[in-house]
């Protein structure tokens with residue numbers, strides 16, 4: 001295995017992140033526990049002090065028929081020294097637990113990479129289900145790779161024999177045997193994994209012990225085995241990162257904690273209304289457990305009820321939050337308009353997935369930007385922000401709460417399936433250092449001084465006054481019909497509607513004075529080419545820019561966080577470059593929004609295959625644009 | 629909080645907003661509005677602690693005319709918005725005003741779930757068996773054969789019965805009132821308010837523009853005594869101009885029939901005694917329909933159970949008792965962490 005893989009020409013074999021890094025892909029049946037194996041390997045990687053990035057890639061079916069290619073579940077991890085921003089383009093190591101896993105992942109494996117297979121699963125029936133006519137271990141299918149064939153099934157059954165498990169339960173320990181071998185290969189400590197197994201199977205010690213035995217057996221195998229291909233151990237240098245307390249975090253966790261932190265800074269309790277949908281549900285699950293916090297979760301009967309309950313809660317003086325993915329967001333559309341016209345704070349989270357319609361529930365995409373920006377009846381402006389990595393979700397969640405409460409408006413926060421499920425090492429934030437933005441509700445005293453208090457506005461932000469039920473003297477009625485600009489009563493006046501429409505537009509546009517200026521992530525502030533990213537394309541764009549810069553190319557990277565309104569100086573920055581390239585996982589949505597806004601010839605770069613961009617793909621494009 | 633005693637005695641005026649009421653003259657909605665404004669002061673409620681929530685339709689203008697907090701939301705979604713309000717502040721007295729189209733067609737799903745969850749709301753469904761605001765199309769409660777702009781040759785759909793739907797959804801409180809019946813409606817409102825949990829009230833409301841007299845065969849004063857049974861817990865289900873008719877249970881056919889006291893050997897002892905906690909009885913009573921049978925109004929079913937909010941907040945309290953109040957720093961640094969120096 002060639003870990004130090006110098007860059008070559010073309011895109012296929014580029015390895016341009018920190019030289020000392022490894023990409024491993026665990027693949028097996030959805031029932032093989034690959035996500036679990038990957039997550040535990042990630043934990044041990046983090047504890048060993050490496051930088052890392054992961055990519056869980058699983059099928060839409062919960063238990064697709066065993067052995068089939070569409071039932072293959074994979075977990076990819078890249079780790080090494082330095083900050084790792086993507087899960088890697090091409091795996092160096094593929095762990096394939098069955099023929100189907102081998103079949104679907106062969107294409108992505110680096111030439112010369114290592115394939116570890118469980119020969120025990122290469123039965124005639126499994127080969128046929130995977131669509132192999134011949135056993136690929138016997139012909140030249142794998143000629144380009146180094147192959148280690150191990151009968152993991154038999155080794156595992158042997159290792160857990162003494163625990164008297166059913167055959168099914170015994171075979172399920174296969175993933176721990178494999179993990180044990182991988183831990184050995186990368187000189188990792190087994191203790192944290194053993195502790196975790198014991199805690200997880202606390203009530204079934206027999207299963208816990210069997211899994212531990214399988215893990216140890218896999219590890220011991222590494223120590224003692226003599227194989228035709230030398231099974232090496234690798235040491236990867238640890239990452240040099242900022243001092244502090246670290247943990248691994250998924251986007252779902254960081255979002256949940258960010259919302260809690262944001263609500264606390266606003267001095268509000270949360271009412272979270274949601275309906276189960278892939279890939280947004282992790283947030284509902286995480287918040288539902290946290291009942292000891294000021295958060296009430298409500299699993300509504302549908303997406304519409306979910307957002308409507310959140311709007312009701314905001315009307316009553318809590319912070320309403322709802323979360324979903326594209327199809328569910330579509331259902332919430334009418335209610336978003338209500339929140340916009342009623343001018344109530346609301347946070348809407350969209351974990352985007354492949355579309356249209358049901359689309360690709362478990363595959364990542366960024367194709368809901370138009371929907372977020374324009375997808376409502378009437379002139380219905382709404383602030384939009386996006387997260388660029390799992391850990392970043394913490395900060396964007398706080399920002400969404402800040403904007404929603406300061407401007408009395410719904411705010412949409414865009415993430416995607418990749419960010420929600422992927423994990424990265426994360427330096428724990430200093431909560432005490434976050435600046436509070438407490439909400440002040442109107443009081444009876446205000447009502448004694450002035451009329452129509454709930455419809456009075458802050459002179460600067462144009463935000464309406466928040467008056468909550470239960471406050472004497474502030475009784476008022478609000479709704480979806482157009483409101484008189486002064487009293488809030490129903491108004492059908494044409495000139496009033498013009499004023500109210502202008503006001504709603506002006507309020508959202510005015511947010512520009514309250515958000516940070518656009519910064520340049522990498523490179524100079526002018527030049528021949530800038531690559532503009534939003535959301536989870538951050539990692540590949542940043543790495544590609546770094547790589548190209550090292551090669552002597554003049555390219556800069558800008559990552560946009562505030563999508564509506566855009567930062568004040570964005571247009572000026574973009575105009576300082578000859579070419580603007582926007583790689584995005586859709587057919588060019590941000591590119592056309594930027595063209596529209598700044599009259600620039602923005603070049604789109606599109607990928608909608610359900611997989612994140614590869615660094616190599618972007619480097620290739622940079623070269624094409626700069627070298628012609 | 630709702631029950632706080634006010635220093636000054638409030639009157640109907642204190643609950644009427646300054647907005648001009650814009651229903652068609654003679655619409656049944658006026659009578660319901662008046663009755664509500666009259667009843668609320670008697671319940672000891674203060675305007676600031678009340679929220680009226682509505683969807684879309686003629687009835688849904690209701691909140692604008694009340695001098696309380698009000699939210700005129702979007703079509704069919706009032707139960708969901710109201711649920712959110714209760715989850716944010718369970719101390720508020722929250723009233724949902726909806727209609728047959730809003731509550732049983734576009735919002736039928738929400739109605740089902742708000743009832744089964746038993747959210748502490750008072751839900752008033754103004755049933756006029758027609759879409760009024762959109763100019764008279766047949767609604768889900770319209771009887772088969774109803775001629776309307778969208779069913780010029782008569783609708784071919786079976787109608788949904790609001791109260792049978794509510795009972796089927798698991799409602800713990802189901803009552804009925806008639807718009808013009810100012811004598812009995814206040815008591816229905818009072819009981820709905822007192823019931824903790826989802827209180828479902830169907831109000832037969834006359835739309836004189838598009839569906840005039842659709843309830844005439846039992847709601848009209850001239851036939852009221854002969855065609856209405858006023859259910860009262862513990863009292864026999866007797867009706868009729870001479871109080872000589874009653875509902876009896878035919879055990880062989882498993883159904884309710886009418887009988888005249890003094891005829892065919894029927895005595896008052898044979899008449900069914902209303903038990904508002906009996907679900908089977910409630911199901912049979914709400915199914916009685918004119919012209920063959922009288923219509924049962926009043927409190928038909930009242931059998932309270934723990935409310936949704938009570939249980940939600942109860943769980944949170946239990947959790948706090950075990951782990952203490954949430955500490956974000958603690959949960960973020962729990963599990964596997966490492967220090968970089």
Ligand code: SF4
Pocket residue numbers: 650651652654655656657686756760761834835836837838
């Ligand atoms: S259309 Fe019918 S229901 Fe609507 S306001 Fe007029 S009379 Fe009342």
